Every structure is written in C-alpha cells, then in structure tokens.
Amino acid sequence: MPDFDLVIVGAGIVGCACALEAARAGLRVVIVERGVVGGGTTAAGMGHVVVMDDSPAQLALTAYSRSLWRTMAPELPGGVEYESRGTLWIAADDEEMAEVFSKQTTYAQAGIASQVLDPRELAEAEPYLRSGLAGALLVPDDGVLYPPVAAEYFLCEARRLGVVFLSDHEVVRCGKGRIQFANGTSIESERILLASGASIDLLPSLPIQKRKGHLLITDRYPGVVSHQLVELGYLKSAHKLTADSVAFNIQPRLTGQLLIGSSRQYGDESREINHAILRSMLERAIEYMPCLKGLSGIRVWTGHRAATADKLPLIGPTADPTLFLAMGFEGLGITNAPGAAVLAIDALLGRASIIDAAPYLPSRIQQEAVHA
Amino acid sequence: MKPADVLVIGAGPAGLAAATAASRNGCRVAMLDDNPAAGGQIWRADITRPHDEDPARAAAIADFHTSGAALLPGRRIVDVPSPSTLLAEAGGHFETYRWDRLILATGARERFLPFPGWTLPGVFGAGGLQALVKGGYPVAGKRIVVAGTGPLLLAVAAHLREYGASIVTVVEQASTLQMLPFAASLLRSPGKLLQGAGYRRTLGATPYQTGCWPISGQGDETLRSVTLTNGRRTWTVECDLLACGFHLVPNTELAQLLGCTLQGSFVQVDSQQQTSVAGIYCAGEPTGIAGVDAAQVQGEIAGLAAADCSPPPTRLLARRAKEAAFGRRLTHAFRLRPEVLKLASQETIVCRCEDVTFSQLQTRSNWTDAKLHTRCGMGPCQGRICGSATEALFGWQLTSVRAPLFPIPVSAFCDESSSLNAPSAR
Numbered sequence A: 001m002p003d004f005d006l007v008i009v010g011a012g013i014v015g016c017a018c019a020l021e022a023a024r025a026g027l028r029v030v031i032v033e034r035g036v037v038g039g040g041t042t043a044a045g046m047g048h049v050v051v052m053d054d055s056p057a058q059l060a061l062t063a064y065s066r067s068l069w070r071t072m073a074p075e076l077p078g079g080v081e082y083e084s085r086g087t088l089w090i091a092a093d094d095e096e097m098a099e100v101f102s103k104q105t106t107y108a109q110a111g112i113a114s115q116v117l118d119p120r121e122l123a124e125a126e127p128y129l130r131s132g133l134a135g136a137l138l139v140p141d142d143g144v145l146y147p148p149v150a151a152e153y154f155l156c157e158a159r160r161l162g163v164v165f166l167s168d169h170e171v172v173r174c175g176k177g178r179i180q181f182a183n184g185t186s187i188e189s190e191r192i193l194l195a196s197g198a199s200i201d202l203l204p205s206l207p208i209q210k211r212k213g214h215l216l217i218t219d220r221y222p223g224v225v226s227h228q229l230v231e232l233g234y235l236k237s238a239h240k241l242t243a244d245s246v247a248f249n250i251q252p253r254l255t256g257q258l259l260i261g262s263s264r265q266y267g268d269e270s271r272e273i274n275h276a277i278l279r280s281m282l283e284r285a286i287e288y289m290p291c292l293k294g295l296s297g298i299r300v301w302t303g304h305r306a307a308t309a310d311k312l313p314l315i316g317p318t319a320d321p322t323l324f325l326a327m328g329f330e331g332l333g334i335t336n337a338p339g340a341a342v343l344a345i346d347a348l349l350g351r352a353s354i355i356d357a358a359p360y361l362p363s364r365i366q367q368e369a370v371h372a
Numbered sequence B: 001m002k003p004a005d006v007l008v009i010g011a012g013p014a015g016l017a018a019a020t021a022a023s024r025n026g027c028r029v030a031m032l033d034d035n036p037a038a039g040g041q042i043w044r045a046d047i048t049r050p051h052d053e054d055p056a057r058a059a060a061i062a063d064f065h066t067s068g069a070a071l072l073p074g075r076r077i078v079d080v081p082s083p084s085t086l087l088a089e090a091g092g093h094f095e096t097y098r099w100d101r102l103i104l105a106t107g108a109r110e111r112f113l114p115f116p117g118w119t120l121p122g123v124f125g126a127g128g129l130q131a132l133v134k135g136g137y138p139v140a141g142k143r144i145v146v147a148g149t150g151p152l153l154l155a156v157a158a159h160l161r162e163y164g165a166s167i168v169t170v171v172e173q174a175s176t177l178q179m180l181p182f183a184a185s186l187l188r189s190p191g192k193l194l195q196g197a198g199y200r201r202t203l204g205a206t207p208y209q210t211g212c213w214p215i216s217g218q219g220d221e222t223l224r225s226v227t228l229t230n231g232r233r234t235w236t237v238e239c240d241l242l243a244c245g246f247h248l249v250p251n252t253e254l255a256q257l258l259g260c261t262l263q264g265s266f267v268q269v270d271s272q273q274q275t276s277v278a279g280i281y282c283a284g285e286p287t288g289i290a291g292v293d294a295a296q297v298q299g300e301i302a303g304l305a306a307a308d309c310s311p312p313p314t315r316l317l318a319r320r321a322k323e324a325a326f327g328r329r330l331t332h333a334f335r336l337r338p339e340v341l342k343l344a345s346q347e348t349i350v351c352r353c354e355d356v357t358f359s360q361l362q363t364r365s366n367w368t369d370a371k372l373h374t375r376c377g378m379g380p381c382q383g384r385i386c387g388s389a390t391e392a393l394f395g396w397q398l399t400s401v402r403a404p405l406f407p408i409p410v411s412a413f414c415d416e417s418s419s420l421n422a423p424s425a426r
C-alpha cells in the first residue's frame, strides 16, 4: 500500500490550502515543492482578497473564498497581516459611474455589501486621489494580506495534522498514481493534485498561459492610502485577452508601505523588468494619485499569473483518474485559495460542494487538452 | 571612426586608474561617483582639512585630469532601464547614460555582524565613522572603542586620534598567530595600510588587542559601555562611541543588475578585467578585497582593455598577480572566528529596516525563504547590511538583486524629460 493517499505538487498558497483541507478530511498527504513554500507567484502577488463579478462563476468562487478568509481572520497569525480595509472601485467618469451602479446591483443580489460614494465622499475617504473623479463603489468586507506567510500558515496547520512537506524537491513527471523527482526517486499515491501555479512543464497541454505582472513597493507612508484602491478601468484591462495593459491598483500594507500595480502582459516569460510597461503602469497610478510621484520606491518585481481563456481556474479531475488540478488562478489565486481547496478536496473525495463546481472543471475546456 | 565612449562607475583608486588609462588611449571617458569629489573610500575628501592632501591621491587625480577624462560627481547609479543604459540620480533629478564600454569600479562596504546592542545610537561602522569625521562630525574628546576585524580598524583608530578622539582600545578578533603571514607582508610594504594620511606616528600609542572581540554594547538611550572578551575572560569598558566593522564585502549589486556573473561573492572577470557581459569591465574591490594597490592596477588594465589596447603589459599583469596574493593573505589573516558568528541573542535585531530578529531567521532555510517569510532584507537598504551578515552567519548565498539599487521617487521611473546622453559631457 502506498504511504500516502494524496501527493500535492507545489507549495504555493493554493497547494498549501489544499494540503490543510485534505488533512482535515483525514487524508495522508505529502506536499512537494521545488523551492521554498510560497516562493512562486504567491511571493509576487499583491494579496488583495477581493470579490469580483466578471462572471457569475467568478463571483461565486471569490465570494465563497472571501467568506472563508473572514471566518479564519481571528486565528490568522500577525505575520499574515490580514486587514479588512475595503476595496474602492474608482470611477473616473460618468460611463464608469454607470458601472458602479450596475456592480452594486450585482453585488447586492449576491449578498455582498457595498456602498456608492459620490465625489465628495470619495475625496473624504481618500484625500490624496486627484480631484474630478466621478465616484466609487466601496466594498467594505474585502481585505488584504501578505501571501507567503499566509501560505506558510496553511502549511504549518497541515503539518500539525500530519502532512509531510518536502521542499527543494523538483517533480519531473507526474500521473498514473506516481510522481518522479529530478533526483530519480519517486512517490506512489492513489491521487495526485497538481498545484504548480503558472508552470505547466509537467502537463504541457494544459490551457494555461503566463501573464506577467509588475509591482512596486514604496517606503513607509502610513495614512496616505486607507483602502484598497482599484480603478474600474481595471476590469477593462484585466479582461483584455491579448494586448499589454496597465491599471491603477494600490494595496496599503500594515507598515504603511504601498504596493503599486498593476500590469498584464502575455508572451514574456522572463522575470526581467520591462521598463516601458513599468513606466506606463506608474504613470497611470500617478494620474489617479499625483502625490505618488514623490514617494520613495524601494523595489520593483514581476510575477506570472496563470491565465486561462475564460479567466476561471481549473479545479477537479482530469482524464487520468489519479490526477487532479488546482491551477489557473490568474490574478485571484490569493483570494480563491481557501475556496478552491474545498472544491478540490471535494472533487477528490467525490463529495458534493457548497457552490456549483461545474464552471471550474478542467473538462469544460477541451477534453484532449487535459489528457496527461 | 568615432572614439569609444567609456563610462566608469566609481571614482575610487580603481575607477581613477581605469578612466585615466582609457582616456589616454583615445576614448571619450566620463566617470560617475555618488560622492561630491573623486577618491573613493580610502581617498575620501576631508572637508575639515582641505589642504591635507595625500600624495598618492593627489597624483592619481592629477593624472586623471590631465588625461582629459570628465568627472561627473554627485551621481548615483540607481537602475538599469535597458541593457545599454544606466539611470543616475543627481541631487533629486535623473539622468540616463549610455556607453560603448562600461567599467564598474564600485568598491566595497563594511560587513556588520549583529550582537546585542549593535543597533544602539553611538555604534558606527568603523569606516563609516571615519567617513563621517571627514565630513565634519566632531569626535574630539570622545572615548571610542574600535572593534571588529581587518586592517581598516587600525587606520580608523589612527585617524580618529588625529581628530582628538581618545581611543579606549582597538580589538581585533583575529589572533596574532592568524595574522602573522599578513603582518609579514605589511612589514615588507607598510605603506599599504596607512596610505591616506600621515598618521603612522599616532599609531604607536594606540592599544591594539588581538584575539578579542565585542560581545555586547550597553546603554539606555545611547551607548555607554562595551563588553569585550578574549574567549577566556570578559570585561566591560566605558565609552561614548563604538566603531565596529568586520572587514569588507564587495559592492556587486550594479554588476548583478547588469547580468554579470558572480564567482562566489565577487564579480567574475577574465584576464582583461572583462565580466561575463561583453563590453562591461570590473576593477577593484568588487572582484576581490585586496586593497588600494590591487584596485589601481586592475583599474589600469580595465581602462586599457576598454580602449582596445590588448594584451595588457606584462608588468601590469605581474603587479596584479602580486596584489592578488596580498589579497588572499588579507582574507586569510582576517577570516572570521566561529565565536563572532554566534554573538546575537534570540532577540538581537539582524535586519534593521524590517526589525527582523535572529530567532526569526534561525528557522529559515535560505535567503529567499528568509526574505519572503520574515521580510529580512526587504527594506530600503535592500539587504545591503543584513545580507552580508546572514551570509556569514548562516552561509546563505544572496540571490537576485532587484531594482532600484537605492530608493528613488516613483516619478523617476517615468521621467524621460531630463534624459541626457553622456559621456558627451566633455
């Protein structure tokens, strides 16, 4: 008999959340990682826990996941830096203001609290935003956290329940109840859960594309930004499937540091900074918040999102009955990790899920694409 | 054919020699440095004694000027916006520089090792305090303990005495036995250590204790005393300031950002001082800690190579080999004893920017792991200080360097209006 019921490949925030969920379900789990816990895209993300209404399925998963984060919040260690400041979706003009109202309606129908701010209320909420903005939608229960420590928290809890963790173990082959490491050794297991983020080397046919993003972090400026700020135009940017795009997005950290984003680019798998993109991203940010100009930027980095064509993740079984997926989270993997973990383990155990799992099934894309 | 534009970063002994050689051989040369004057660390200009000119410095600077190379001081390279441009900050505005050949002569910095009390006001880097004094910081009448390791300690002590400080003691962690081979080479060329000023005479009166090291600093608001040990006995001395440094570590960040390969902690160069990136050369401390003479000869070779005068004269190659051997003796003589890597207590801060303690780091497996999970090295200094400490303490290899090299205003990433193409400054 194999030593484990489940091998999880990848200790990003998704793999770690899955490990904890599986351990809670009583499975004997080993989670393997080629680097360090949370060192992949999880280390690059902004940590915005946000409800998004791009599609009904996206709304369902983000709302469910956010509710799980909110339930966990009191137990999260300080290092996770979880804070519920509320998102401000900023409307620049009347057209975007119309979107604010329709967004509010959608959220209300889904039971998500939100509140429309007029220009004066917006200026009071965020005095450093430029004047002349049309208003905003405040979503008070959205949050922000520090992703690598959140991933490690899930992992620690999982290990307390007996999960085995192998870092510095690169998997070179997986499927048919077996994973093989670069050093030649292998592990057999009835089930394998692939949570390798944006890297699809193990299953090159997966319909996942890398979508590069840039971020800048500033020195400490407590009080400059109070909410998680996103321009409504972000929706347009995030949805574009081809062209490079930038959008104004700021997440304040507990320390007063500001994370300034964000950019989206296909077809650039390097980690190098693209200064042209960086420039337009920061110019966009300065357009919304002129005082950013003078703030001291201490570091810039990039990360790769795992993008699918319909912007929904791949969670559930594949044609190989031993192989399951929890990948393809694009820009929402931090938000969706807890919900995705429940869905993934439900699928593994053949349990019914609290939300409809069908929209995320890998089989929706293209049958042959997910053959191992 | 248009003469090659050579850009030199760093105006210490290595940069000066490189710029001079390249300019003499037909290149258009501009040399940038973040200080207001040329000279680097050892020949840092002393604003309090403008006429106390060190002859070696004076000669190097005179040669540089007669060569026709241009000095662009007060400019700090902060980023590499494209493979062939550098972004420099100059008193709040930003300039872009292009080059045909680039010579990196960015020098070294001190290594700090954490011990209880090392973050108290009143504790300085040894070379750092020396630089402050040259900038006008008064030390007259102050009781100063100089501690750590390396030849710099004596130079600093002598210098501080010149400025009226009372040196309580100089404690060197290396044992006399360990330093013997180095002492022998110093006897052969005593000038090596004390170049930079005529403080040889003051040195005799300074207490120098080898095989001793600091274990803690005490004080409430500021430093009051330092506890020292020789491994068998522990004693406490009262003082106003502690000047403490554990030898030097190379400034390789710019080279790394440019994609140059490192060999261990140092920039890898070939026999012509060329790095792994064609057209980029490196000279001086980033390629190995070996003192001013090594820096000068390497600089000259790099400058000649950048001007396509190859191969380098054998006389230079021989001198470089001799100085490299001196550098190896230096490294060996002042290698860290295991005890100084165990001074931090659980609560001792290791990363000052992010307030990360020793105990938080102890459980991490490597630098990336530590950065991600404790935010060690993620503050404004980008790990420049704690990185060399954790490398010594835990053996962690520092990984990627991230732009910008120094914090810059967000607008600097956007601003193209102030761009200028140098080195046409001449």
Ligand SMILES: Cc1cc2nc3c(=O)[nH]c(=O)nc-3n(C[C@H](O)[C@H](O)[C@H](O)COP(=O)(O)OP(=O)(O)OC[C@H]3O[C@@H](n4cnc5c(N)ncnc54)[C@H](O)[C@@H]3O)c2cc1C
Residues within 6 Å of the ligand: A009, A010, A011, A012, A013, A014, A015, A032, A033, A034, A035, A036, A037, A038, A039, A040, A041, A042, A043, A044, A045, A046, A047, A048, A049, A050, A169, A170, A171, A172, A195, A196, A197, A198, A199, A201, A202, A212, A213, A214, A215, A261, A262, A302, A303, A304, A305, A306, A326, A327, A328, A329, A330, A331, A332, A333, A334, A335, A336
């Ligand atoms: C710039 C940027 C900003 C973002 N902002 C947000 C945000 O505000 N909110 C939000 O919710 N999301 C955000 N995201 C998205 C989020 O970061 C990701 O969706 C999430 O981190 C994905 O987690 P993961 O566990 O799937 O992947 P990863 O964190 O990449 O984890 C996968 C792990 O698998 C390991 N692995 C891969 N291959 C192998 C192998 N062969 N063998 C062993 N191990 C392997 C990797 O080393 C890695 O650690 C952002 C992303 C970017 C790039």
Ligand SMILES: Cc1cc2nc3c(=O)[nH]c(=O)nc-3n(C[C@H](O)[C@H](O)[C@H](O)COP(=O)(O)OP(=O)(O)OC[C@H]3O[C@@H](n4cnc5c(N)ncnc54)[C@H](O)[C@@H]3O)c2cc1C
Residues within 6 Å of the ligand: B009, B010, B011, B012, B013, B014, B015, B032, B033, B034, B035, B039, B040, B041, B042, B043, B075, B076, B077, B078, B105, B106, B107, B108, B109, B110, B126, B127, B128, B130, B131, B152, B155, B156, B192, B193, B194, B195, B196, B248, B251, B254, B283, B284, B285, B286, B290, B291, B292, B295, B405
């Ligand atoms: C604090 C300190 C004090 C020292 N004092 C002495 C002493 O008294 N006696 C002695 O023998 N040796 C001393 N040394 C050792 C000294 O470094 C070497 O002996 C020798 O000067 C090295 O020459 P160099 O040209 O390689 O580097 P340096 O002399 O260090 O010159 C490098 C120059 O490059 C500049 N630079 C670095 N990065 C950038 C950037 N990004 N942009 C712009 N400019 C940049 C630096 O500011 C510096 O001026 C000292 C070292 C340090 C760190």
